Amino acid sequence: MRITVGADIVSIHRFQEFVHDINHPALKKIFTRDELDYCFSKGAVEPHLAARFAGKEAIIKALYSRDIQDVWYIDIEILNKRNGVPVARLKKDMYKNLKLEISLAHCEDKATAFVIILGDD
Numbered sequence: 001m002r003i004t005v006g007a008d009i010v011s012i013h014r015f016q017e018f019v020h021d022i023n024h025p026a027l028k029k030i031f032t033r034d035e036l037d038y039c040f041s042k043g044a045v046e047p048h049l050a051a052r053f054a055g056k057e058a059i060i061k062a063l064y065s066r067d068i069q070d071v072w073y074i075d076i077e078i079l080n081k082r083n084g085v086p087v088a089r090l091k092k093d094m095y096k097n098l099k100l101e102i103s104l105a106h107c108e109d110k111a112t113a114f115v116i117i118l119g120d121d
């Protein structure tokens with residue numbers, strides 16, 4: 001089985017300007033409604049936005065390694081299990097043969113993500 005990886009790191013302050021408007025058009029281009037609901041349910045919104053953005057970039061990198069270049073930020077959704085573990089998936093019917101594994105982390109000023117994609121193209 002083929003494995004590709006992706007990683008990304010993002011400055012959290014990039015998302016500061018969006019934290020008061022869940023309906024900001026720039027956010028809606030990148031994040032799904034459920035992702036925005038999750039991030040805006042948190043005391044500090046921007047680390048969660050930044051971590052998801054890093055996750056989407058990392059997934060796009062891991063897909064590029066397979067020459068897949070038609071997946072956009074909004075085609076990716078990163079939500080959490082009840083225990084907090086993040087789960088990433090592509091929009092319905094996109095590359096159903098691929099399995100995504102993701103880990104996110106954030107500190108005071110940076111958010112980072114690491115992704116593994118498994119499956120044969």
Ligand SMILES: CC(C)(COP(=O)(O)OP(=O)(O)OC[C@H]1O[C@@H](n2cnc3c(N)ncnc32)[C@H](O)[C@@H]1OP(=O)(O)O)[C@@H](O)C(=O)NCCC(=O)NCCS
Nearest residue numbers: 047048049051052079080083084085086103104105106107
């Ligand atoms: C879960 C835990 C490891 C997260 O570590 P942390 O340094 O606080 O979190 P970070 O800021 O680095 O990362 C946060 C991200 O981790 C992810 N995360 C949260 N809970 C998680 C879990 N249980 N497993 C894996 N990832 C988790 C989420 O994606 C979260 O970001 P998000 O809310 O934006 O999606 C930590 O809170 C914890 O529970 N530590 C105690 C572990 C322990 O003692 N276990 C022994 C049990 S007997």
